[in-house]
Amino acid sequence: MFIPYAKHYIDQDDIDAVVKALQADHIAAGxxxxxxxxxxxxxxxxxxxxxLSSGTAALHACCYAVQIQGGDEVITTPMTFVSTxxxxxxxxxxxxxADIDGKTYNIDPADIERKISSNTKAVIPVHYTGQPCExxxxxxxxxxxxxxxxEDAAHAHGAEYNGSRIGSCRYSxxxxxxxxxxxxxxxxxxxxxxxxxxxxxxxxxxxxxxCSTREPKLLTDKEEGPWHYxxxxxxxxxxxxxxxxxxxxxxxxxxDSFVAYRRKIAxxxxxxxQDLKNIILPYQAAGCNxxxxxxxxxxxxxxxxxxxxxxxxxxxxxxxxxxxxxKHPYFQENGYRNVCCPVAEALYDEVLSIPIYYGLTEGxxxxxxxxxxxxxxxxx
Numbered sequence: 193m194f195i196p197y198a199k200h201y202i203d204q205d206d207i208d209a210v211v212k213a214l215q216a217d218h219i220a221a222g223x224x225x226x227x228x229x230x231x232x233x234x235x236x237x238x239x240x241x242x243x244l245s246s247g248t249a250a251l252h253a254c255c256y257a258v259q260i261q262g263g264d265e266v267i268t269t270p271m272t273f274v275s276t277x278x279x280x281x282x283x284x285x286x287x288x289x290a291d292i293d294g295k296t297y298n299i300d301p302a303d304i305e306r307k308i309s310s311n312t313k314a315v316i317p318v319h320y321t322g323q324p325c326e327x328x329x330x331x332x333x334x335x336x337x338x339x340x341x342x343e344d345a346a347h348a349h350g351a352e353y354n355g356s357r358i359g360s361c362r363y364s365x366x367x368x369x370x371x372x373x374x375x376x377x378x379x380x381x382x383x384x385x386x387x388x389x390x391x392x393x394x395x396x397x398x399x400x401x402x403c404s405t406r407e408p409k410l411l412t413d414k415e416e417g418p419w420h421y422x423x424x425x426x427x428x429x430x431x432x433x434x435x436x437x438x439x440x441x442x443x444x445x446x447x448d449s450f451v452a453y454r455r456k457i458a459x460x461x462x463x464x465x466q467d468l469k470n471i472i473l474p475y476q477a478a479g480c481n482x483x484x485x486x487x488x489x490x491x492x493x494x495x496x497x498x499x500x501x502x503x504x505x506x507x508x509x510x511x512x513x514x515x516x517x518x519k520h521p522y523f524q525e526n527g528y529r530n531v532c533c534p535v536a537e538a539l540y541d542e543v544l545s546i547p548i549y550y551g552l553t554e555g556x557x558x559x560x561x562x563x564x565x566x567x568x569x570x571x572x
Contacts, residue, residue: 195560196509197486200373201450201550206442213438224434228441229384235444236359238367238386240393243437244400247346247370249430250383251279251316254366257385257395258314258340260285267307268316268344269299270516270536276318276344277517288312289518291533295475297321297488300535301329308333314340321513322376322454322483323476324353327363346370347485349377350451354479359386366392376450376485376550377443379436403427450550454484457548457557461487464561470495470568472542486513490542491568499567500544506563511545 213224225243233241244250260266260283268276270289277287290303299317315334317325327343334341341364345351348358349369359367366389371382387393398405403425408414411422432440462473472490476482491499496512503510516536518528547560 194507194509195547195552195556196549197511197545197547198374199549199551200378201446203446205445206439209438209442210435213435216434219435220433221431222434224437224441225432228432228437228444231441231444232359232384233386235447236357236367236386238359238361239388240386240390242385242387242393242396242400243432243440244383244385244396244430245432246381246430247368247372247375247383248275248279249400249428250368250370250385251275251342251344252282252428253385253396253399253430254316254342254368255279255283255285255314256399257366257392258342260313263311264313265309265311266314266316267304267312269318269320270518270531270533271297271299271320271514271539272318272344272517273346273514274517274520274523275346276316277523280316285313286311287517287528289516289528289531289533289536291535292320292539293326294535294539296323296325296477296480297539298323298325299330301326301333304330305333308337308339312337312339314342316342316344318344318346319348319351319358320486321474321488322347322349322351322485323474324348324351324358324480324482326477327353331363340365343367346372346375348483349375349485350447351483352481358483361386361388365389371440371443376454376483377440377447379432379440379443382432382436382440398425399427400430401427402429451483453550454548455482457552458482458484458487460554460557461546461548461561464558465489465564468565468568471564484548486545487548488513488543488545490539491544493542496542496544499564502567503546503563508560508563509547512540512543513545514540516540 229241262284264285266280369384371379470492518531
């Protein structure tokens with residue numbers, strides 16, 4: 193049996209919730225979306241939450257909400273899926289890549305400050321693997337220079353920083369989540385933005401529905417009838433259906449259990465792999481409580497390809513996260529050819545994600561460890 197690096201978990205409660213939503217009067221644009229938003233905002237400790245059709249849509253909406261446009265620069269990390277940088281480009285902004293910290297693999301606050309220019313408008317730190325970034329320091333830098341902070345929390349459902357859940361926006365203006373099936377909880381596809389700003393909340397709500405509104409206080413023509421609505425900007429159809437929100441509500445009830453199980457797996461990996469000298473295990477910074485979306489090891493340079501191939505031959509779905517975003521052909525062909533973040537590039541040459549997900553049995557975990565130990569020993 194093949195063991196993937198990530199896998200969603202669906203139980204009968206989830207199935208029942210989806211069936212009930214399908215049988216309701218509204219399967220989209222009904223009350224289910226607002227209910228999910230309310231539950232999620234309460235869980236993370238934020239005032240507002242807006243459900244969207246994907247994590248990418250959530251990031252795009254965040255960049256729109258803070259009014260990123262041509263000439264604006266947004267600093268982010270290269271060690272992320274391209275959605276983070278792409279969301280900046282969607283709004284005609286310029287992505288500026290700051291290097292990462294060599295221990296946590298998260299964006300380096302010192303390099304953020306070095307990369308700030310008169311055109312910088314925002315910073316998007318990414319909680320890589322589920323370990324929170326150094327948000328207090330990042331927030332201090334942002335406020336010093338008058339910048340917005342948008343957290344990319346696609347990996348960080350249930351993670352905690354300085355006693356607060358990621359998504360509370362204690363050290364940011366907005367936080368974006370993904371509910372892709374590979375993530376800690378899922379709505380099949382979907383995303384969420386949380387914020388404590390009513391103004392940003394209202395902008396994102398409009399943006400996800402064509403920038404249309406029926407709210408009387410927002411209408412420019414108040415003489416039309418009760419049927420009247422207006423499109424007041426260039427928005428998208430980024431809504432999430434009530435059916436997917438029903439799955440999200442059900443999954444959210446289990447999120448703490450999902451995260452606790454991942455933390456247990458991470459502890460077992462730490463214990464069983466700590467004596468191997470040819471790999472580096474994940475480092476956890478003080479004040480951070482990771483959600484462990486990924487368990488990433490570093491393999492001695494030059495051996496990663498062989499270990500990757502042999503692990504997959506043994507039916508273990510290891511993977512590599514990530515090729516630095518600016519290394520992708522699109523970015524190389526559009527102004528990023530001379531970008532270099534040496535710490536991120538060195539990490540990419542050695543990084544390997546091994547399986548971690550709710551439902552991964554101890555027997556499967558042991559098989560992953562035994563196989564890895566055998567291959568590492570053979571490379572000494």
